Amino acid sequence: MPNPFSPSFGVSPPLLVGRDDLIEEFVEAVEDGPGAAGRATLYTGPRGAGKTVMLNAIEDRTKAMGWLVVSETASPGFVERITRQHLPRLLRDFDPDAVHRRLGGLSVPVGPLGSGGVTWDTLESHVVAVGLRNQIEMLTDLLIEQETGLLITLDEMHQNQIAELRDLAIAVQHSFREGRELAFVGAGLMSSISDVVNDEVLTFLRRAERHHLGSVDHGDVQLGIRKPIEMAGRVITEEALEVMTSGTRGYPFLIQLVGAQTWRLHSNETVITVEDAQEGVSRALRRLGALVYEPALAGASAIDRTFLLAMTKDDGPSKMADIQERLGVDVNYASQYRLRLIAAELIESSSHGYVDFALPYLREYLRDEAAATI
Ligand SMILES: Nc1ncnc2c1ncn2[C@@H]1O[C@H](COP(=O)(O)OP(=O)(O)O)[C@@H](O)[C@H]1O
Numbered sequence: 001m002p003n004p005f006s007p008s009f010g011v012s013p014p015l016l017v018g019r020d021d022l023i024e025e026f027v028e029a030v031e032d033g034p035g036a037a038g039r040a041t042l043y044t045g046p047r048g049a050g051k052t053v054m055l056n057a058i059e060d061r062t063k064a065m066g067w068l069v070v071s072e073t074a075s076p077g078f079v080e081r082i083t084r085q086h087l088p089r090l091l092r093d094f095d096p097d098a099v100h101r102r103l104g105g106l107s108v109p110v111g112p113l114g115s116g117g118v119t120w121d122t123l124e125s126h127v128v129a130v131g132l133r134n135q136i137e138m139l140t141d142l143l144i145e146q147e148t149g150l151l152i153t154l155d156e157m158h159q160n161q162i163a164e165l166r167d168l169a170i171a172v173q174h175s176f177r178e179g180r181e182l183a184f185v186g187a188g189l190m191s192s193i194s195d196v197v198n199d200e201v202l203t204f205l206r207r208a209e210r211h212h213l214g215s216v217d218h219g220d221v222q223l224g225i226r227k228p229i230e231m232a233g234r235v236i237t238e239e240a241l242e243v244m245t246s247g248t249r250g251y252p253f254l255i256q257l258v259g260a261q262t263w264r265l266h267s268n269e270t271v272i273t274v275e276d277a278q279e280g281v282s283r284a285l286r287r288l289g290a291l292v293y294e295p296a297l298a299g300a301s302a303i304d305r306t307f308l309l310a311m312t313k314d315d316g317p318s319k320m321a322d323i324q325e326r327l328g329v330d331v332n333y334a335s336q337y338r339l340r341l342i343a344a345e346l347i348e349s350s351s352h353g354y355v356d357f358a359l360p361y362l363r364e365y366l367r368d369e370a371a372a373t374i
């Protein structure tokens with residue numbers, strides 16, 4: 001029987017669990033109209049927390065409301081991709097005469113269209129030339145009649161793209177001020193988002209709603225595992241479900257990875273047993289190193305790693321005072337690295353004076369790695 005789970009980054013799960021409230025919050029902002037705070041929303045979270053699939057879900061919901069969607073990733077050239085491809089593609093679905101009238105109404109000079117009447121071919125280069133702000137203006141104008149709007153989503157936001165983000169921000173801020181039917185949703189690591197939000201030009205992002213995509217509740221994880229299994233025609237014992245659920249530690253990526261690894265063990269049997277579940281969890285965990293920790297640790301310095309290793313001496317949250325002592329450094333030094341690691345979403349402050357790992361099983365991974373290099 002085909003495996004219902006989707007353990008790949010960016011691929012929407014068979015059932016997105018634990019995010020309904022956040023999705024509703026955004027939908028309400030769209031319904032509330034221009035000026036609603038949630039019309040600019042940012043999602044943060046570590047690798048595998050479900051940022052990309054959250055954007056997918058938001059896009060689907062917004063499309064279902066009749067809105068148009070531009071979905072981009074903040075890699076170099078994204079503004080140009082929006083102005084040369086996405087927005088012209090959306091504009092070409094409208095009556096060329098209506099587009100032409102709006103081009104004429106812009107304060108930018110539009111050259112002669114040539115003979116043969118107004119067709120999309122004669123309009124396209126002009127549409128591309130008027131740039132982002134005008135394109136958004138034209139499109140949201142044309143959408144007034146349909147009482148819908150435009151959603152722009154931007155994944156993997158990063159301070160390296162600050163110049164392009166400013167271009168986008170200026171256009172979006174302008175449209176917000178004009179009360180246009182526009183919404184913006186971005187996603188990225190907390191460190192990247194903080195840097196971007198602190199940029200002077202990107203004021204609308206500073207006011208944006210920010211949500212951290214954390215771990216998913218036990219009950220939601222159960223649902224996210226059981227339902228896809230049953231929909232795909234198999235059943236799972238309560239005990240097996242419990243093993244898989246606790247195995248994920250609420251980490252969204254593990255819902256899919258544990259699900260997929262367990263499913264494939266005996267995919268032709270009806271019942272998923274507790275033995276399958278145990279084996280599935282351990283296979284999933286063995287894959288986390290290459291899929292999650294190595295990429296997540298790629299940007300960590302030698303000192304960052306020493307800090308993380310000092311944390312592995314504890315079985316739960318680490319006291320900052322202990323870390324400081326283990327590293328033999330002063331308070332300021334230790335707190336500087338604490339902030340760096342929090343921003344990189346490798347650790348989080350669990351309670352006052354304590355830090356803990358932000359990724360599940362990272363402690364165990366680092367311990368194993370350290371043991372292997374001795
Ligand atoms: N809420 C969720 N419920 C079930 N599976 C999820 C959830 N969020 C993410 N996933 C799964 O986790 C994996 C990682 O999601 P992704 O959006 O790529 O993470 P990110 O972009 O934060 O690195 C995907 O396989 C996705 O299907």
Ligand SMILES: [Mg+2]
Binds near residue numbers: 155
């Ligand atoms: Mg992603």
